[in-house]
Amino acid sequence: MTVPKPSYGEQAVALVGVSAVARELSRLPLQQRQVLKASDETLLIWDLIVSCSAALTDDTDSRPWGDRLDEVLSRFFVGEIGEEQIEAAARHFETFTKDEVPEWTKAAKRDGARLFLERLLGAAAYERLKVALQQDCAILVVALRRAARNLMPYAVAMDDLFAALPAAQAASLPALTGAPSALLTLAIHLDQALEKLVEFSSGAVLLNSRESESAPLELADLAMLADKFREVVSGRSRAAVKELSAALGRKIQGARDALEHSADPVAQASNSLIELIDRLLRAAFTDDEVMEWLQENYRSTKGLTYIDQKGHSPKTRPTKKAQVLCFLHAGLPVDETSPLHEMAATAIATVRTQLQKLKHADLGTEEEAVEVARHLNAVEGFLHLAVGVTWALAPDERVNQLRTRLEPTRVPSDR
Template structure:
């Protein structure tokens, strides 16, 4: 059974890595078939319950223990005698190839997650240490997420390098950059990821609305060309956030979302001249969730919403900056980094992945405003 499960895992990972013009649905099509063949009567509920009760540390220890038993010299000698040297050698080669393919899948996942790790770190920057810990599980070390991903990627690279594994020679479905271990330190990787996030934010803004795209360009142009650059760039940043939130969902939309999903959170609304209106945090939360029902554990959405509110508040203060110092410019650029991170996470996971094509809805809302 263990070898059958390993074979199914390897075949599934190969399908996922093999892009070759196929959609995700097409690459995942074989997963259910393999699972049904392994467990025709369904996976035993008792095993599921046992696994669900295990902590991450216990799972890790069980895997280490199993791998340790397989790698014991006595175990290897016994299997060698049982199967014969030639068959045992072929099995060892096949096993190492399977492990290499699985680790290639881990490498692709890690590298795909690097921009999101950087996005969440940047989004969390305006929060207090307590808020970061409560909402994002981050320590006070700002680079903890990306640093962890980089170290895991380097561990995978060490496995390949120590065994002199040539991934291209294996014929695996890999991208060119996946054939080698990353040769960068954390600072270099952070710079690369922030450039990627900058490009992605500009691309998304252009897709959604020319108005948003102009606000982003105006931010950079003000800082580099204007005598009153800090104040003007801060104004562009505030206007970008306000235009994005109020066009995506007007006050009535946000109030309805709060009434439906957050009725007990009284600090999301306030009275203005006898009329109930949503707070900035309510608008940011509604946007972060794409007006959908929050998941049971949606602390990351709460974190990016709070980040957007804090970025706006800090930029509002800088609008009135008269000195325009290097420190104020650096602060403003940091705020823009945080906004990019918040938007990248929100648009990728709660807008683009929504089942009802929320992203197209967002574009249509801006088109209607532009045509009015």
């Protein structure tokens, strides 16, 4: 990729967004902008980032996020956005993130950075730039905090999947994922790290944020937060499965109801979850379709097939892990295999095996009920990630085809 050469217009660059910093920097003399490496492209990228953040966090705007972003982008890109515009913007953004942002950060940490800026710009211009930066940071902090908290249910879902992995595979994961709620812990640390920007922005953040966003989350509340976001994952996954198939929706609801109300919770909940997993995978893709998909995408991967000795002649069939992998990828071609997909597939295959054991070795103990509840969390986390994330990236035509397979009486409709 060719690195674009920064440009510095003799006239103030035409800005169309809401960034106060971009406006202040665009008014500086050319020589000062060059010293600060505030090129036209840098100002436009910064203006775009702040403008998108402001649009997405504007609670007074009732439009969908996509419509808000389209309106912002239409101001920055005149006419239809073509491939050349996208490639040029990507090159400038890469330069901005890899070169300019780290250099600015390094310069800001140097001793005497403030004095240098005051001497370069003059006291009045320096103060205007500082106030502008506070205003932009107030917008960015709210956007980053809201994004971090919106991602926390996904962190919990992944934590629950990691927890279901066999010990041998769990040991091969990065140290970050080795502890319970590790990803949620990381998300909370990121949320707390934003407090420095909150302090710098004075009280401006409070004007843009919701009441629940005015203070950082605390690690002391980790267990409570994990339960809170797990409820979100549970609700979303049940809704997603019910939307896919009313019959399958009853299975996952039945598992939770059994744990809460049944006189035989372990066996009934285990049976409901096993039926959910098997019917979901079987309805989405036949064994022959999975085998064909494996040949095209996972031909050299071991442990994805087995020899079925039942019937008149032995037949090669896909393992449960293979079925899950195909389901996760929506049966589409795989350009590059993903460790996360394999982790999720291994976890769900392991969960099903453990549920089968619990179903037949039910002693009615509290420990068994807790174990089944853990497996239910893993299944709901899987569904939240599979349908809510991986299928969201698949073409509408394929997703609608799968929905019809899972609910044959469904009337085809746009996603």
